[in-house]
Amino acid sequence: MLTFIGLGLFDEQDISLKGLKAVQSADLVYLEFYTSYLMGTTIEKMEELYGKPIIRLMREDVEQNPDWLENAKTKNVVFLTGGDTMASTTHIDLRIRAKDSGIETRLIHGASITSAIFGLSGLQNYRFGKSVSIPFPYVSSRGNRVVTETPYDTIKFNQENGLHTLVFLDINSEHGYMTVQEGLSLLLEIEEKRQEGVMTERIAVGIARAGSNDVCVKADFADNIDAFELGGPLQILVIPGNLHFIEAEALVKLAGAPECLLQEFSES
Numbered sequence: 001m002l003t004f005i006g007l008g009l010f011d012e013q014d015i016s017l018k019g020l021k022a023v024q025s026a027d028l029v030y031l032e033f034y035t036s037y038l039m040g041t042t043i044e045k046m047e048e049l050y051g052k053p054i055i056r057l058m059r060e061d062v063e064q065n066p067d068w069l070e071n072a073k074t075k076n077v078v079f080l081t082g083g084d085t086m087a088s089t090t091h092i093d094l095r096i097r098a099k100d101s102g103i104e105t106r107l108i109h110g111a112s113i114t115s116a117i118f119g120l121s122g123l124q125n126y127r128f129g130k131s132v133s134i135p136f137p138y139v140s141s142r143g144n145r146v147v148t149e150t151p152y153d154t155i156k157f158n159q160e161n162g163l164h165t166l167v168f169l170d171i172n173s174e175h176g177y178m179t180v181q182e183g184l185s186l187l188l189e190i191e192e193k194r195q196e197g198v199m200t201e202r203i204a205v206g207i208a209r210a211g212s213n214d215v216c217v218k219a220d221f222a223d224n225i226d227a228f229e230l231g232g233p234l235q236i237l238v239i240p241g242n243l244h245f246i247e248a249e250a251l252v253k254l255a256g257a258p259e260c261l262l263q264e265f266s267e268s
């Protein structure tokens with residue numbers, strides 16, 4: 001049996017009771033922390049609370065050579081991930097591989113950043129379009145710095161349809177985690193080049209450390225980069241599309257957005 005368990009958003013105590021019981025009764029406990037991680041804990045603290053040794057898997061162990069899956073044919077194996085186990089990760093592939101090998105699977109869900117953002121920002125979940133990730137710039141084989149423009153195109157597409165965009169920020173072993181300020185700077189760099197108005201006079205919402213007591217939510221104009229100094233990781237960005245009055249009110253009252261956001265509603 002292979003059980004996928006979402007650990008929730010911040011520390012070792014965010015796992016569900018059902019998830020905790022499944023870990024405690026497992027023969028083998030695997031964890032990946034490259035798609036997301038719990039910034040409020042360590043693997044040692046998790047092992048202490050869960051009472052089990054944890055084997056950390058790297059990206060290649062999960063996506064290229066998941067040999068450890070074989071163990072689930074005869075043993076009770078759990079696979080831990082930050083957030084919800086299948087939200088914005090590639091782990092459905094693992095589940096299909098397990099199914100193809102005759103391994104039974106089950107899911108135990110955890111709180112996800114993909115739903116936490118609704119409550120924290122006040123933006124309504126049915127008004128979001130396709131989400132997107134901003135990767136760190138890379139250097140091409142010709143030695144040029146490359147900034148991927150897909151996030152800009154996705155935000156533009158969503159805006160044309162009045163929809164909000166959830167923007168995941170890259171985590172990698174070389175650069176660490178991307179901040180909202182870095183993500184916005186990359187989007188503004190593309191705006192400077194393309195001049196299509198996607199990031200001009202637009203509101204952005206930055207969220208840091210969702211799930212912790214120190215959560216920080218800030219809304220302001222996207223080019224007011226200094227306003228988005230949000231402290232430590234993890235961080236995520238939302239670029240709203242058309243706002244409903246309640247959403248605008250929430251951004252002003254709960255996220256410190258400029259009051260001018262409410263003007264268009266008082267004028268109509």
Ligand SMILES: C[S@@+](CC[C@H](N)C(=O)[O-])C[C@H]1O[C@@H](n2cnc3c(N)ncnc32)[C@H](O)[C@@H]1O
Pocket residue numbers: 009010035036037081082083084085086087088089111112113114167168169170171207208209210211233234235236237
């Ligand atoms: C690829 S998503 C994986 C989402 C995860 N499976 C979940 O359900 O929450 C990871 C990205 O979400 C954002 N993120 C995850 N947890 C966060 C948190 N607690 N606070 C703020 N941003 C977070 C970061 O931008 C991070 O790079």
